[in-house]
Amino acid sequence: MSVASVPQTVSPDLTSRTIAYFSMEIALAPALPTYSGGLGMLAGDTLRSAADTGAPMVAVSLVHRHGYFKQALSPSGQQSETDVIWNPSTLPPAGKSVTITMQGRAIKVSAWRFDVVGVTGHVIPVFLLDSDIEGNDPYDRTLTDHLYGGDTYYRLCQETVLGMAGVELLHELGCLPSVYHMNEGHAALLALGLLEDQIEGKPLSTATEADRLAVAKQCVFTTHTPVPAGHDQFGRDQMYAVLGQERAEALERFGCMHNNLLNMTYIALRFSRWVNGVAMQHGKVSQEMFPEYHVESVTNGVHAATWIAPPLQRLFDDEIPRWRHDNQYFRSVYGIKPSRIANAHRVGKRKLIEAIAERTGEALNESVLTLGFARRVATYKRASLLLQDPKRLARIAKKIGGLQIVFAGKAHPADTAGKGLIQEVFEIAGKISRGSLRILYLENYDWELGATLTQGVDVWVNTPRRPYEASGTSGMKAALNGVPSLSILDGWWIEGCAEDVTGWAIDDGDNDDAEAASLYDKLENRIAPLFAKPNAWARMQQHCIAMNGSFFNTDRMLGQYFANAYFPLAPTIDESPSAEKLGEESAAKSVTASV
Incomplete structure (x- = not known):
């Protein structure tokens, strides 16, 4: 699939970009199979309004070389799926690559740049992370292929690339945002990358509650679903295998587990100063699901x-x-x-x-x-x-x-x-x-x-x-x-x-x-x-x-994020409980609250 018809521009000065928007899927153009549905459409519309309004943003996602899937239906309605393969080399490269440690080995990650251009010419650069690099383990080269594909182990590896490699790449490109927006829990591991930056190379075992709060002051989290299946969870053994003992122990210590599972929503909740649902009612439902945290609402829109x-x-x-x-x-x-x-x-x-x-x-x-x-x-x-x-x-x-x-x-x-x-x-x-x-x-x-x-x-x-x-x-x-x-x-x-x-x-x-x-x-x-x-x-x-x-519309929606979440006029109070107050009993109570 070609994207040659999509115009690209000269990359803007990334040092001036104060907001980083992370999303597992983003609908950037009809020719790019980098989305599956509403979450990706919302992400794309958000960035299109950001470009129209001159917002100082940058975005990070995965390249999804094989897309989500193309659907075919038989005369009886039986669905079959085929890959939608596209060639990202028609886009300009980011110009930098990073190496992260995952599964006990190094994995190199590069990126392609897609520019979202607004009505006045303002550009929002979107970096599509790509692990299909010569020298990487053959399995690792597939991690940025399929959107929501594979088993839970594959998904945890994907989300590690999105969060941790995404943060590293932005920093390598000279972009040091003051706000990181997690569009759903898939991007929550960016908080772990920020925590490692916060302690400046010291062992994660030395990270304190003050360090957690320092990371939380940089992060905004939007949750999109009250459906339990929409909140990614991974086995404890998978967490240790993918992230390694030091990182896994840190996540356990900071209250990111639930029912002995690594819960991406809880990582985002623990490491964010602002949490919101995507409609007035959804904010209320989410507040009941997670009563230990303060949940606001910003109703979605479209471009x-x-x-x-x-x-x-x-x-x-x-x-x-x-x-x-x-x-x-x-x-x-x-x-x-x-x-x-x-x-x-x-x-x-x-x-x-x-x-x-x-x-x-x-x-x-x-x-x-x-x-x-x-x-x-x-x-x-x-x-x-x-x-x-x-x-x-x-x-x-x-x-x-x-x-x-x-x-x-x-x-x-x-x-x-x-x-x-x-x-x-x-x-x-x-x-x-x-x-x-x-x-x-x-x-x-x-x-x-x-x-x-x-x-x-x-x-x-x-x-x-x-x-x-x-x-x-x-x-x-x-x-x-x-x-x-x-x-x-x-x-x-x-x-x-x-x-x-x-x-x-x-x-x-x-x-x-x-x-x-x-x-x-x-x-x-x-x-x-x-x-x-x-x-x-x-x-x-x-x-x-x-x-x-x-x-x-996303113009109004984005304005509310700026006024209330990104750069609020009133200081944001961190109302999340400390790790010491988060036992398994209170965590279990939060997730079983009525929806």
Whole structure:
């Protein structure tokens, strides 16, 4: 896969960069398979807003030479995966390499540089670490190949490269940030690298609580999931084998274990002065999960210029040209006639229908209400809830003059239950997708397909099981394109839902049947009747952009990080307990707290 079309610039002065953003995955360009889903998209959008706003940032990730995976679906919905191999040598090299000790041997790590360029030309350099270097152990050369690939041992090695080699490389390049932002716990071992710097070559056994606090003053941690599987844990034997005895003993001593497992979330918690969830509700849930720590919240956003359809961008350029520099100008959308917004969205819907025809040979109807459901396939996201009562859904479709539903999403290669969910959608669709009801599942959900869907559907559907949706961002992308959501009140939608104005809430129920019944009620009695009134529907599209677009963007989000986390006006108080106060009993209590 070539990235020759991606322009690169002269590397900026790294000595002036005060914030280092570490993320296991970053969606940098559609041609680069360096992301898997929402976490990587958020990271990429964050850096695009940082470039637009002139932020003094630099970022670190892994090169992922073989990508995440390309999805293929059989006629029955069985998923298969193939590597997405790309050649990073089309990017400029970082110019430096570092050597770290891991698994009892030296491993050399270099990097490639990708430049994120903002609207004014400001550059955020992203360094993609690469261990595929001649002279390294053959196993070590594969460590930066597969995003979320391999077994837990492979993953711990990957996360060691990200954290420890990442810190070393920045320092070798002359970059000495005052703030290190860990985007999820995968990057937590950067704290160990900083601790080694803090004690200036002395044995880690000499590190004190004051040294831990000195590292914590440099670190910010964003946790992204209340789902236990989202918090990486590794066996004690793996920790000793990969990191070595001295480092492993230091992590144990500083309270980074839970249930005798190395817990990356606890490393990040112990070594950060600021911790936040990614939506108001998620901050509360995370506070309950980790009661010994103070957890704030900064609600996620998306990068507007990346996700808004070209016809809407042209309309905004004509009417509110400052929107690219300041997303608060989306409130000025109220000065644009709703019919013009509706006309621009219609072009996006037409593009979606053309893309579907090209992919599947199926011809959808532009005038028919079209629902979109696309995201990573995991059981808690309940992709099949929309199909819970197939007979009722078919009756609604006939009553309202037709209904089209477009699904997309990948299951992790090791997620058997997620793969089964895709097959369940295929099975139900095969029985009822005919006549007035059309149901399609599009394979290989990626950046470009995600954009086409959020720009083209009429309603975005989201059905997670509460409270497991930390934030969600696909609905934000849809809102920026004038697309309302029909969603469970979880994650960002608690803050974004103005009933019958920006969308609709699926009422909480005791079980899936009850929540599906609420979904069908809203679809039949609120959504379809409004869709049949073009002027009223256009007004809702206007509300989505003006109300939700002006807030749920990464410009606002990044501003909150600067004001509250990176360089707070008020001093940040370290409220984490000392290592002496963290026994196994209190640690166990924190992780078993109610979610």
